Amino acid sequence: MKIAIYPGSFDPVTSGHLNIIRRAAKIFDRLIVCVMVNAGKHPMFTQEERVEMIRRVTEDLPNVEVDCSNALLAEYAREKGSCVIVKGLRAGSDFENEFQMALINHKINPGLDTMFLTAEHQYMYLSSSTVKELGSYDVDLSDFLPEQIIPDFKQRIQTIR
Numbered sequence: 001m002k003i004a005i006y007p008g009s010f011d012p013v014t015s016g017h018l019n020i021i022r023r024a025a026k027i028f029d030r031l032i033v034c035v036m037v038n039a040g041k042h043p044m045f046t047q048e049e050r051v052e053m054i055r056r057v058t059e060d061l062p063n064v065e066v067d068c069s070n071a072l073l074a075e076y077a078r079e080k081g082s083c084v085i086v087k088g089l090r091a092g093s094d095f096e097n098e099f100q101m102a103l104i105n106h107k108i109n110p111g112l113d114t115m116f117l118t119a120e121h122q123y124m125y126l127s128s129s130t131v132k133e134l135g136s137y138d139v140d141l142s143d144f145l146p147e148q149i150i151p152d153f154k155q156r157i158q159t160i161r
């Protein structure tokens with residue numbers, strides 16, 4: 001069975017993330033979406049909230065499970081019996097950093113490879129941080145966030161404004 005891990009901050013999960021999840025779920029037998037801690041970021045949603053929102057938007061995908069971890073990704077993959085990390089690759093911005101991460105993860109765990117799925121053109125410039133910036137204004141978010149989580153997002157934005 002081919003188990004893949006899709007790691008990220010998902011703060012919150014965007015339509016771009018969901019597009020990668022749906023495509024990866026067709027390629028692998030089992031896909032584990034893992035909310036990881038990013039020490040450099042101050043999250044808008046807790047890890048548990050992010051996990052719950054991803055579960056909600058992927059409930060129609062039976063081979064997708066959602067987890068969270070504070071472990072090193074290469075070790076987490078080993079624990080889960082996975083030999084593939086899936087990453088989304090957006091225009092320009094992601095390449096350098098993702099290339100470096102892929103090499104480091106492979107060095108730590110030589111049984112682990114990283115596969116990149118190119119972002120769909122309509123999501124090429126979409127990131128969680130862009131959505132958070134837009135959220136402060138009265139903008140229609142339906143092209144950016146899965147509709148099930150838009151109310152959660154709007155509510156949270158109001159509390160931190």
Ligand code: ADP
Pocket residue numbers: 007008009010011014015016017020086087088089090094118119120123124125126127128129
């Ligand atoms: P963000 O950069 O939006 O904060 P994350 O750190 O949660 O996203 O990213 C998790 C993974 O999803 C990374 O591999 C990232 O490149 C990918 N990703 C993020 N946004 C998109 C998008 N719009 N299209 C495709 N992949 C994406």
